[in-house]
Amino acid sequence: xxxGTTGNTMAPVSSQQSGTSTVDIPRQRGGSPVVAPGAKREHxxxxxxxxxxxxxxLMAVLAFLALASxxxxxxxxxxxxxxxxxxxDGSGRLGVAALEVYQSLSDADATATSAFLAxxxxxxELRDRYDEDINHASIQLATAAASISTQEGADAVARxxxxxxxxxxxxxxxxTYNQQGLPVGAAYLREASGLMQDRLLPAAQELQDNAGAQLxxxxxxxxxxxxxxxxxxxxxxGVLAFTQIDLSKRTNRTFNVGLLAGTIAMVLVLGWLGxxxxxxxxxxDSGRDRxxxxxxxxxxxxxxxxxxxxxxxxTLIARGGKxxxxxxxxxxxxxxxxxxxxxxxxxxxxxxxxDPALTPILDQALATxxxxxxxxxxxxxxxxxxxxxxxxxxxxxxxxxxxxxLSRQLDDLLAQAIGSAGDHFRSQTSAASNSLTGAGIGVxxxxxxxxxxxxxxxxxxxxxxx
Amino acid sequence: MKTPQRAFRRSSRRLLAVAVxxxxxxxxxxxxxxxxxxxxxxxxxxxxxxxxxxxxQLPDVTTDxxxxxxxASYAPSNGLxxxxxxxxxxxxANGVLKVGVxxxxxxxxxxxxxxxxxxxxxVAIAREIARAIFGDPSKIQYKAISSxxxxxxxxxxxVDMVVRTMTMNCARWKDVAFSSEYFRAHQxxxxxxxxxxxxxxxxxKGERVCAAxxxxxxxxxxxxAATPVAVPEWTDCLVMLQQGTVxxxxxxxxxxxxxxxxxxxxxxxxxxxxxxxxxxxxxxEHRDLVEYVNAVLEDLRGNGTWAALYAKADDSGNxxxxxxxxxxxxxxxxx
Numbered sequence: 039x040x041x042g043t044t045g046n047t048m049a050p051v052s053s054q055q056s057g058t059s060t061v062d063i064p065r066q067r068g069g070s071p072v073v074a075p076g077a078k079r080e081h082x083x084x085x086x087x088x089x090x091x092x093x094x095x096l097m098a099v100l101a102f103l104a105l106a107s108x109x110x111x112x113x114x115x116x117x118x119x120x121x122x123x124x125x126x127d128g129s130g131r132l133g134v135a136a137l138e139v140y141q142s143l144s145d146a147d148a149t150a151t152s153a154f155l156a157x158x159x160x161x162x163e164l165r166d167r168y169d170e171d172i173n174h175a176s177i178q179l180a181t182a183a184a185s186i187s188t189q190e191g192a193d194a195v196a197r198x199x200x201x202x203x204x205x206x207x208x209x210x211x212x213x214t215y216n217q218q219g220l221p222v223g224a225a226y227l228r229e230a231s232g233l234m235q236d237r238l239l240p241a242a243q244e245l246q247d248n249a250g251a252q253l254x255x256x257x258x259x260x261x262x263x264x265x266x267x268x269x270x271x272x273x274x275x276g277v278l279a280f281t282q283i284d285l286s287k288r289t290n291r292t293f294n295v296g297l298l299a300g301t302i303a304m305v306l307v308l309g310w311l312g313x314x315x316x317x318x319x320x321x322x323d324s325g326r327d328r329x330x331x332x333x334x335x336x337x338x339x340x341x342x343x344x345x346x347x348x349x350x351x352x353t354l355i356a357r358g359g360k361x362x363x364x365x366x367x368x369x370x371x372x373x374x375x376x377x378x379x380x381x382x383x384x385x386x387x388x389x390x391x392x393d394p395a396l397t398p399i400l401d402q403a404l405a406t407x408x409x410x411x412x413x414x415x416x417x418x419x420x421x422x423x424x425x426x427x428x429x430x431x432x433x434x435x436x437x438x439x440x441x442x443x444l445s446r447q448l449d450d451l452l453a454q455a456i457g458s459a460g461d462h463f464r465s466q467t468s469a470a471s472n473s474l475t476g477a478g479i480g481v482x483x484x485x486x487x488x489x490x491x492x493x494x495x496x497x498x499x500x501x502x503x504x
Numbered sequence: 505m506k507t508p509q510r511a512f513r514r515s516s517r518r519l520l521a522v523a524v525x526x527x528x529x530x531x532x533x534x535x536x537x538x539x540x541x542x543x544x545x546x547x548x549x550x551x552x553x554x555x556x557x558x559x560x561q562l563p564d565v566t567t568d569x570x571x572x573x574x575x576a577s578y579a580p581s582n583g584l585x586x587x588x589x590x591x592x593x594x595x596x597a598n599g600v601l602k603v604g605v606x607x608x609x610x611x612x613x614x615x616x617x618x619x620x621x622x623x624x625x626x627v628a629i630a631r632e633i634a635r636a637i638f639g640d641p642s643k644i645q646y647k648a649i650s651s652x653x654x655x656x657x658x659x660x661x662x663v664d665m666v667v668r669t670m671t672m673n674c675a676r677w678k679d680v681a682f683s684s685e686y687f688r689a690h691q692x693x694x695x696x697x698x699x700x701x702x703x704x705x706x707x708x709k710g711e712r713v714c715a716a717x718x719x720x721x722x723x724x725x726x727x728x729a730a731t732p733v734a735v736p737e738w739t740d741c742l743v744m745l746q747q748g749t750v751x752x753x754x755x756x757x758x759x760x761x762x763x764x765x766x767x768x769x770x771x772x773x774x775x776x777x778x779x780x781x782x783x784x785x786x787x788x789e790h791r792d793l794v795e796y797v798n799a800v801l802e803d804l805r806g807n808g809t810w811a812a813l814y815a816k817a818d819d820s821g822n823x824x825x826x827x828x829x830x831x832x833x834x835x836x837x838x839x
Contacts, residue, residue, distance in 0.1 A: 189542075192540075192541035192542075193541055193542050193543070193544070195541060196541035196542065196543050197543060197544065200543055204550075204551055208551060215766070216617045219616060219617050219618045219819060219820065220610070220617070220766045221607075221608050221609070221610050221614045221615065221617065221739055221766070222610075222739050222742050222743060222746075222763075222766050222767070223617060224608065224615075224617070224739070225553065225608065225737060225739035225740050225742065225743045226743055228553065228554055228737075228740075229551055229552070229553045229554065229740075229743055230551075231554075232551075232552075232553065232554035233551045236554075362648065364554075422645075423600075423645055424600065424602075424644060424645030424646045424647070426615075426620065426622070426646070427620055427621075430620060
């Protein structure tokens with residue numbers, strides 16, 4: 039096997055190399071017997087003069103610190119880069135998938151109920167939209183399943199996978215009976231909608247919460263300061279400074295070129311690593327505040343709008359009774375959330391918004407929700423007065439002021455806003471990744487330069503004792 | 505030679521990176537995900553209609569014959585005349601008759617899915633009353649209500665009357681007044697598919713039997729050896745029967761016949777477990793309206809309208825007559 043042979047020939051070479059370097063050090067230490075006995079104890083106690091032993095120790099400490107700074111710095115850059123990848127690919131994709139599962143399911147429910155409300159055989163548009171929603175929910179569920187890393191999240195995915203086919207089965211039953219003009223179809227639709235509200239959407243909510251937490255955690259980790267690397271770097275700089283001050287006091291030379299070069303290299307490591315991680319953290323934070331956090335708020339608003347639309351339809355489909363009152367209460371709850379100008383998701387999104395292009399979209403969304411609420415009040419009044427047909431017409435109307443048109447407009451506006459926040463999230467995450475470009479190699483090389491400089495500088499002083 | 509070396513180096517670098525990532529970042533998904541997703545214990549449970557009570561919560565009152573003949577109503581004393589200050593005059597002033605109906609019970613009170621119009625025997629009777637008051641059968645504001653909302657809606661004045669497959673009995677007479685009997689139903693039992701057709705509830709010992717919450721039927725099921733399951737709407741019983749989450753439905757043949765018309769697999773018993781006289785519920789304070797409605801019902805029985813409504817077929821060709829057999833209107837009994 040060629041690979042095996044290669045591996046075997048590799049090993050002796052590297053061990054020989056390391057063998058040579060280990061031999062070097064004893065040779066240097068071998069110089070110490072020249073010095074008077076007791077000197078070793080002396081410089082261990084810190085009372086030594088510029089003995090080669092003391093300098094050798096300093097060199098070893100500096101070598102270790104420079105190496106440690108380099109390794110910690112490179113590890114930080116590599117780890118941070120992985121985390122940023124995690125923000126954009128893993129957690130970010132999961133977060134988007136979880137939101138889309140929730141949105142698609144809500145939209146499927148709203149669409150199925152609207153289609154029923156129209157009576158008879160549903161329109162091809164509504165049928166297509168429902169099919170698209172179910173397909174999209176399934177795809178996003180598979181995406182979420184591949185990226186979820188918490189037990190609760192995985193359980194939520196399992197629950198959604200188990201209940202989604204049950205839901206679609208009930209909808210098909212409802213559809214078949216409805217097409218035959220049999221009232222039991224409406225009972226199947228109520229059961230399906232109940233399953234959606236009681237089991238599927240809570241599971242989707244849990245998945246979304248988990249995905250959001252996972253993303254926030256990754257964002258937090260990606261935006262932390264590189265403490266370990268900074269500690270090593272500062273320590274290295276401190277020892278370098280001490281060594282140079284000490285040397286300049288003990289010898290008549292003000293500067294040691296090697297040590298000075300090493301110091302400059304380490305200052306550059308500090309600067310590069312600091313600036314790169316500071317910039318990356320800034321982009322990550324911006325991607326969160328104006329990106330993913332904004333998406334969460336806007337998605338909450340969009341889901342509230344879809345749920346309200348579903349509730350509006352089911353109130354009419356439930357054909358009275360207690361359940362109709364429950365569905366109406368659900369509409370009022372969702373609409374209050376949308377119109378809440380203090381703590382509602384739309385209000386919060388507006389408060390957090392810094393993008394001037396988004397402001398008119400958010401304003402328009404709020405105005406559309408208000409107009410829809412007024413239309414809803416009118417159609418509820420119609421239904422209360424027994425003018426059921428009129429109420430249904432208004433609910434399904436795609437004319438100006440019709441509930442179907444307004445709810446669709448609101449959904450489109452919110453989708454647009456979510457898209458724009460998503461763009462910001464992606465561009466900031468990619469900017470964060472870009473700010474780290476070259477930092478790994480740069481920090482590593484500079485640490486090696488520092489090591490070489492310090493070693494060279496001290497080697498010269500040690501040589502003076504030979 | 506060099507390529508495998510590089511590959512080795514690259515893979516070892518990758519291994520190192522993974523090790524670093526795993527060590528530093530416990531949150532990363534890449535690090536050995538050995539999670540087995542679990543379903544909660546109730547995940548295997550089949551879907552149920554919203555608001556199902558399993559087991560059913562039961563209405564308190566059972567047999568109460570303190571009022572004697574529960575079908576006895578107030579005799580019409582003033583015919584179809586609407587006196588000033590009467591309840592009918594008030595309704596006329598309101599412009600609409602507010603009626604509580606069912607929108608889910610096939611052939612009695614239901615919304616035809618193809619037209620979205622309310623249809624059925626109960627609805628037709630209500631339209632005849634509106635025709636008598638306004639000369640226009642469409643002057644009705646329908647309120648779709650569930651079985652257990654019938655009494656409170658009449659008591660609270662939400663509706664002027666309830667025409668909704670409502671059995672007259674002495675317990676209900678304490679809360680509402682009834683018109684004379686306008687339909688005679690019988691409690692029977694429906695089973696599904698391969699299930700043996702049963703004639704008594706005792707044969708369903710330990711089995712799950714469905715009826716609507718707050719109905720007289722649910723009480724009878726609870727008094728037997730069967731397990732009662734209550735649902736908000738009658739059609740929810742049909743859904744559960746089709747889904748196999750109940751073994752049988754026991755209620756009025758008028759409702760069961762509607763189920764059998766929607767699904768051939770629904771098999772009905774033939775023995776009447778009890779007589780279920782249907783009356784129109786009106787507030788105890790509106791005796792004049794009760795008498796007026798009784799005068800209207802007298803007309804419907806006499807002039808052939810009742811028989812015509814009983815025989816009226818829907819788009820699918822189903823009528824009460826085709827499903828329940830020929831019948832004549834029940835005779836009015838007055839106190």
